[in-house]
Amino acid sequence: MxxxxxxxxxxxxxxxxxxxxxxxxxxxxxxxxxxxxxxxxxxxxxxxxxxxxxxxxxxxxxxxxxxxxxxxxxxxxxxxxxxxxxxTDPMALLAERDAGIxxxxxxxxxxxxxxxxxxxxxxxxxxxxxxxxxxxxxxxxxxxxxxxxxxxxxxxxxxxxxxxxxxxxxxxxxxxxxxxxxxxxxxxxAESCGTCTRCLDICPTKAFPAPFQLDARKCLAYYSVEHKGQIPQEFRVPMGNRIYGCDDCLAxxxxxxxxxxxxxxxxxxxxELERPALADLVQLDDAAFRSLFAGSPVKRIGHARFIRNVLIGIGNSANPDYIPLVRRRLGDPSPLVRGAAIWALRRLDPEGADALRQESLARENEAAVRAEWDGRV
Known part of the structure; x- marks a missing residue:
């Protein structure tokens, strides 16, 4: 039986x-x-x-x-x-600034x-x-x-x-x-890391207070996946083109x-998710985002947070070809997206951003977005 x-x-x-x-x-x-x-x-x-x-x-x-x-x-x-x-080695993608990781x-x-x-x-x-x-x-x-x-x-x-x-x-x-x-x-x-510290040394934000300890407040995986607000200023450049998670310490x-x-x-x-183009991703509307990431854990962070991450990647690209795409996101319904777009534009086209500042501030009611125009974040 x-x-x-x-x-x-x-x-x-x-x-x-x-x-x-x-x-x-x-x-x-x-x-x-x-x-x-x-x-x-x-x-x-x-x-x-x-x-x-x-x-x-x-x-x-x-x-x-x-x-x-x-x-x-x-x-x-x-x-x-x-x-x-x-x-393939996830670290190799860090050099492909036009691809999202x-x-x-x-x-x-x-x-x-x-x-x-x-x-x-x-x-x-x-x-x-x-x-x-x-x-x-x-x-x-x-x-x-x-x-x-x-x-x-x-x-x-x-x-x-x-x-x-x-x-x-x-x-x-x-x-x-x-x-x-x-x-x-x-x-x-038994723990078998020995004297190796590669995973600790590679972390771009020094998120490990000590071996075997992780502080999410400094972790790019946390900010790109779990964090609901704007990416803190000090982590935007280290984020590079990582648009969902961070594999450095694993890789x-x-x-x-x-x-x-x-x-x-x-x-x-x-x-299609191995090295997606930032230029394509930043143009996704909510329906296209849901379609592309159907069945993927990426879908859980929602459209606005995902575009926030993509815009940070674009801001780190040093590629002026993205400027028209970034400018389109300045009027996005989401304050999260507008704020990230301002940061990206200021990185790619400082003079153009300055020219738009007063006009944009006149119609912007969100304090966090206004702070992005003023560089106070």
Whole structure:
């Protein structure tokens, strides 16, 4: 009978085989109570303000620090990973100033959609075989997948705080299954960064206060994806042509060389998102934006924030051919877009911007946009 108590070794072997067939590249098990250190570490990060304005992290602090607070019946956590390693070096695109850089994880379908269905199928198998309760999570619940994945032996949290795998470098999507079943845990993975500091040294905004610590208030990935306001002045030039996310600290990880020698990534980026032209992107209206990024995580930031990012990239391009396109965005309905357009125009055509300043200020009611004209941001 399917609900009879199975041999745990045989059950794990069946689950691993099914996980591989579903497209998962990494599989490990940790006890739900395997990381008693997390509440203290999380409290320290929140007290330091490293979560920036991601208030949901503080609001879910108690549940986030312990899977058993999230679900009292949890005894084991199955962690799974999918390799999404890019086919080309993301850092090479930094020199292509007319192309917008979209983070490698966002060049395909939304990973939440990719993983969740597969997790549910695997969790269903576990529930049938073990007669256990199960819950699946993909990044949207207050569950700290990376330290749990470390406990489950998938890899270790590198100095850039991202999970590093011996087989796939820094390129793993993670998903988790919490279960009431008592499964034999895997051995935790030891931290293996050694003396390497490449990920810390490459960061253009020095977002790491110390190894293994990340301050979102200085992180370009945070500002281009999570931040709802205007990009702070001091981060605009460092942003370069990164229009969604930042892969620098991941891309320089030396463990990535083993990822290139391992099984090919099962997820392929959409060609049109590998090096999209800034000139095309800045002209997208809301409908075209939604169409281009249908099924992509980029769609979640919305049209205005995306065009904000594109305009920052254009402002860093030093290409005067963009001036007419930027000027069209000065009258955009979104103050966020108007403000970014002013900054881009001031970078590309200071004299032209000065000529438009008084006329534009006369009809501008938003204080933040007026501040952009006055250079007070």
């Amino acid at each position: 399917e609900n009879a108590a199975p041999d745990r070794t045989a059950l794990l072997a069946e689950l691993k085989a099914r996980a591989s067939a579903l497209g998962f590249d990494a599989f490990g098990v940790a006890r739900a109570d395997s990381r008693p250190d997390l509440p203290e570490k999380l409290a320290h990060a929140l007290a330091a303000g490293w979560h920036a304005d991601m208030d949901w992290m503080a609001e879910t602090e108690e549940r986030r620090g312990d899977p058993r607070r999230l679900w009292a019946e949890a005894r084991s956590v199955i962690l799974l990973g999918i390799n999404y390693g890019p086919e 979209i983070s490698a994880y966002a060049r395909n379908r939304d990973y939440h959609d990719i993983i969740k269905g597969r997790l549910k199928e695997l969790a269903g198998l576990l529930a049938r075989r073990a007669g256990a309760e199960v819950k699946v999570f993909v990044d949207t619940a207050p569950l700290m997948e990376k330290p749990l994945a470390e406990a489950a032996g998938l890899g270790w949290q590198g100095k850039h705080t991202v999970l590093v795998s011996r087989d796939f470098g820094s390129w793993l999507f993670l998903g988790a299954i919490l279960t009431s079943a008592d499964l034999p845990p895997d051995r935790p993975h 320089v990880c030396p463990w990535n060389k083993f990822a290139s020698a391992s099984r090919e990534a099962r997820l392929r980026s959409r060609p």
